[in-house]
Amino acid sequence: MKKLNLNLGEKSYPIYIGENLLSQADYLTKHISGNQVMIVSNTTVAPLYIDKVKSLLTDFEVCEVILPDGEQYKNLDTVNQIFTSLLENRFDRSSTLIALGGGVVGDMTGFAAASYQRGVNFIQIPTTLLSQVDSSVGGKTGVNHPLGKNMIGAFYQPKAVIIDVDTLDTLPNREFSAGMAEVIKYGLLGNENFLSFIEKNVDSLMNKEKSSVIDAIYQSCKDKANIVAEDELEAGKRALLNLGHTFGHAIENSMGYGNYLHGEAISIGMYMAAVMSEKEGFIDQSQVSRVKSILENCELPTRLTGKINFSDFSKSMSVDKKVLKGKIRLVLLNPIGAAFVSDDYHKEFLDQTIKEFC
Ligand code: NAD
Ligand code: GLY
Numbered sequence: 001m002k003k004l005n006l007n008l009g010e011k012s013y014p015i016y017i018g019e020n021l022l023s024q025a026d027y028l029t030k031h032i033s034g035n036q037v038m039i040v041s042n043t044t045v046a047p048l049y050i051d052k053v054k055s056l057l058t059d060f061e062v063c064e065v066i067l068p069d070g071e072q073y074k075n076l077d078t079v080n081q082i083f084t085s086l087l088e089n090r091f092d093r094s095s096t097l098i099a100l101g102g103g104v105v106g107d108m109t110g111f112a113a114a115s116y117q118r119g120v121n122f123i124q125i126p127t128t129l130l131s132q133v134d135s136s137v138g139g140k141t142g143v144n145h146p147l148g149k150n151m152i153g154a155f156y157q158p159k160a161v162i163i164d165v166d167t168l169d170t171l172p173n174r175e176f177s178a179g180m181a182e183v184i185k186y187g188l189l190g191n192e193n194f195l196s197f198i199e200k201n202v203d204s205l206m207n208k209e210k211s212s213v214i215d216a217i218y219q220s221c222k223d224k225a226n227i228v229a230e231d232e233l234e235a236g237k238r239a240l241l242n243l244g245h246t247f248g249h250a251i252e253n254s255m256g257y258g259n260y261l262h263g264e265a266i267s268i269g270m271y272m273a274a275v276m277s278e279k280e281g282f283i284d285q286s287q288v289s290r291v292k293s294i295l296e297n298c299e300l301p302t303r304l305t306g307k308i309n310f311s312d313f314s315k316s317m318s319v320d321k322k323v324l325k326g327k328i329r330l331v332l333l334n335p336i337g338a339a340f341v342s343d344d345y346h347k348e349f350l351d352q353t354i355k356e357f358c
Contacts, residue, residue, distance in 0.1 A: 001016055001018035001021065002016075002017045002214065002218050003016055003017070004017070004221055005225070006228060007229045013157060013158060013161065014161070015160075015161040015163065015221050017132075017214055018163075018164070018165065019164070019165055020164065021162055021163070021164035021166075022125070022164045022166070023052070024056075025056040028053070028057070028098075028123065028125075029057070029060075031096075031123055031159040031160040032057075032060065032123070033096060033121050033159075034096060035094075036063075036089075036091050036096070037060045037097075038063050038095060038098070039053055039062065039063070039065075040064075040100065040101075040109040041065075041066055041100040042067045042069040042101050042105050043067070043068060044069045044101075045101040045105065045127055046066045048167075053100055053125065063085065063089045063091075065085040067082075067105065070258065071252075071258055072258055074143050074144050075144055075145070076143055078143070079108050079112050079115075082097075082112040082116075083115075086112075091116070091120075093120060095120050095121070096120065096121040097109050097112060097113045097122040098122070098125060100125045100127065101125075102127060102128035102131045102135075102175075103128065103130055103131040103134070103135035103136075103262065106124055107142055107143070107153070108143060109122060109141075110124075110139070110142075110154075111142050113141075114156035115154070122158050123158055123159050123160050124136035124137075124161045126163060128168075128175055129168060129171065129175070129178075129179025129213075129217075130181075130182050130263050133221060133224070134182040136163070137224050137225060137228070138157075138228040140155060141154055141155070148249075148253065149249050155232065163217060165213055174261065175261065176208065177206075177264075177300050178262065178264055178300070180205065180206075180300065181244075181264065181270070181295070181298070182220070182263060183198060184198060184267075184298065185243050185270060186220050188270060188274075188336055189240045189241070189243045189331070189337075190337060190338065190339060191223055192338075194223070195337060197219070206297075206299070224241065227241060240331055240339050240341065242331055243270055243273060243333075244268075245269060246328060246330055246331070247317070248267075248268065249269075249316070249317075250313050250317040251269065251304065251313075253316040253319070254309075254312045255306060259306070263300070264300060268303065270291065270295065272354075272357055273331060273333065274287070274288045274291040275357075276330065276332060276353045279352065279353065280332060282334035283333055283335045283336065290336065303357070304357055304358070309358065310351075313354050313357075317354075327343040329341055330350070
């Protein structure tokens with residue numbers, strides 16, 4: 001088992017990464033306060049892992065709420081099901097919520113924990129690669145609104161993150177690849193050595209060989225934890241984690257949730273950011289090709305298959321949270337391994353980039 005700490009003063013918490021962690025009660029139970037525990041999962045993950053988690057909680061009063069599966073259910077109506085279950089079962093302020101699932105379950109459970117009786121404890125047990133390397137760490141929680149993705153939410157940190165890589169055994173390959181997009185993101189934005197590690201170990205990673213996967217998750221969480229520790233509320237550096245996201249969210253918004261997986265949309269978005277960085281003169285064609293190759297070697301898309309209207313795409317970009325005072329902020333590469341946030345770019349290059357991809 002490898003352990004990291006996200007250092008946020010009184011809100012600090014451990015991230016445990018390893019095999020077989022869901023067979024060992026201690027990682028979980030020592031972070032539970034109170035006697036009431038609500039496990040939140042979904043119709044896909046619960047049949048696979050909820051009994052295992054419940055078997056660790058024999059000393060607690062345990063309830064469960066099983067949500068429908070899918071990004072299209074990441075909304076306030078679904079979060080309300082969690083509140084209803086908490087109220088029906090008379091959960092009090094000392095209770096603990098456990099998120100058992102991917103980023104959708106994790107984001108909604110965290111948001112419910114932030115709001116139920118003005119805040120109760122919660123623990124993340126992420127079961128997709130994407131949630132293990134990104135969404136379970138750092139305390140961004142929330143839901144989508146028909147007018148924009150992740151527009152309703154709160155920063156609310158978990159008490160612990162328990163990453164059992166054995167859960168990846170049941171994860172479909174397409175979902176695993178989507179998680180690799182976020183792994184690659186850390187290399188591109190600030191850790192060129194890590195990008196080289198991914199390139200060198202791409203076969204063992206894509207074969208889900210445990211030791212490579214654990215190393216990749218560990219480094220991803222470490223890089224994220226360092227950034228969040230410096231800038232929890234995204235006043236500055238944390239915005240680097242949005243590499244590819246302004247383009248990616250526009251893809252998700254304008255194609256409808258569910259056509260592209262989140263990680264797939266981010267993959268295309270990161271490639272768009274690389275193309276835009278080349279137009280600005282920050283990187284050359286060989287570096288753009290390097291970005292394309294590693295994404296494609298991880299079986300990720302770098303092009304849109306359906307058509308998007310240019311003005312719909314631009315409009316979707318302008319409702320993103322990364323828009324500040326009307327200006328779309330982009331994360332660009334200057335060069336690979338050293339991303340920066342910019343609102344000082346050539347608008348015509350942005351338009352050209354969007355047109356090339358639409
Ligand atoms: P997801 O939660 O929809 O999970 C993907 C699919 O895999 C689902 O069908 C799920 O039921 C299934 N699944 C989960 N674990 C499984 C397992 N072990 N075996 C078999 N099937 C399993 O998607 P995701 O990619 O995990 O997360 C995407 C979401 O995360 C998006 O809503 C995105 O906005 C959010 N996100 C949040 C942050 C953050 O910082 N909070 C960061 C990145 C992404
Ligand atoms: N996924 C971006 C962040 O956590 O800030």
